[in-house]
Amino acid sequence: MNEPNLNVDAQELDKFAQLAHRWWDPNSEFKPLHDINPLRLDYVDQTAGLAGKKVLDVGCGGGILSESMATRGAQVTGIDLGEKALKVAKLHLLESGQKVDYRLIAVEELAKEQPHQYDIVTCMEMLEHVPDPASVVRACAELVKPGGHVFFSTLNRNPKSYLFAVIGAEYVLNMLPRGTHEYAKFIKPSELGGYCRAVGLGVAGITGMSYSPISKTYTLGADTSINYLIHCQQE
Numbered sequence: 001m002n003e004p005n006l007n008v009d010a011q012e013l014d015k016f017a018q019l020a021h022r023w024w025d026p027n028s029e030f031k032p033l034h035d036i037n038p039l040r041l042d043y044v045d046q047t048a049g050l051a052g053k054k055v056l057d058v059g060c061g062g063g064i065l066s067e068s069m070a071t072r073g074a075q076v077t078g079i080d081l082g083e084k085a086l087k088v089a090k091l092h093l094l095e096s097g098q099k100v101d102y103r104l105i106a107v108e109e110l111a112k113e114q115p116h117q118y119d120i121v122t123c124m125e126m127l128e129h130v131p132d133p134a135s136v137v138r139a140c141a142e143l144v145k146p147g148g149h150v151f152f153s154t155l156n157r158n159p160k161s162y163l164f165a166v167i168g169a170e171y172v173l174n175m176l177p178r179g180t181h182e183y184a185k186f187i188k189p190s191e192l193g194g195y196c197r198a199v200g201l202g203v204a205g206i207t208g209m210s211y212s213p214i215s216k217t218y219t220l221g222a223d224t225s226i227n228y229l230i231h232c233q234q235e
């Protein structure tokens with residue numbers, strides 16, 4: 001994917017391509033995504049109701065969230081620009097027997113092709129890896145049906161998130177490979193909320209996702225200082 005006008009950072013895609021074969025190993029570099037998945041899945045399901053809904057998962061990677069939403073009865077399309085991750089995602093369907101439509105396409109392109117087609121759009125842990133996150137938010141707003149739900153999760157930008165998400169996770173606890181995250185690309189909730197409101201997505205809720213190095217578990221709650229989920233509705 002080297003087309004100059006795509007909203008993509010080739011180095012970011014390459015990081016995920018190098019690791020793609022380990023996507024479904026719950027003890028690999030993707031362990032944090034496996035660990036947070038039940039929390040975000042329940043949050044989306046309880047907030048928007050997945051059964052019978054047409055759902056788009058943007059930046060779906062190997063399909064951890066996409067597949068789990070399919071198990072809740074959603075008709076899921078997963079898109080990414082990482083070819084290897086998508087291959088892994090498709091292979092995993094053979095093992096799980098789930099049904100997800102995976103496509104290699106930029107979200108901005110899909111928005112032109114299928115405007116206002118989805119009841120729910122999810123875009124988790126992806127915005128902090130793209131050059132122009134506002135463009136992704138705009139495309140998600142174009143893809144969701146009037147009154148539909150859009151969910152984003154990303155990393156907040158402040159000294160605490162630098163300490164925990166970069167130094168702690170990559171250098172002290174070795175939970176993630178060094179260089180996984182670029183601090184300058186982290187996004188404050190106020191900035192993400194601004195991108196959403198600018199394209200007609202009303203912010204309905206913001207929830208923090210916190211990790212306890214003592215219990216080694218994640219919880220949802222009021223603390224949005226490191227990782228957070230934002231729930232929007234198309235106005």
Ligand SMILES: C[S@@+](CC[C@H](N)C(=O)[O-])C[C@H]1O[C@@H](n2cnc3c(N)ncnc32)[C@H](O)[C@@H]1O
Pocket residue numbers: 007008009012013016033058059060061062063064065079080081082085106107123124125126129130
């Ligand atoms: C941290 S992974 C998150 C995967 C998945 N959303 C999850 O939370 O389980 C980030 C994903 O974003 C994808 N990505 C990065 N830049 C992208 C872009 N410009 N368009 C689509 N996907 C992109 C990567 O290929 C990778 O699969």
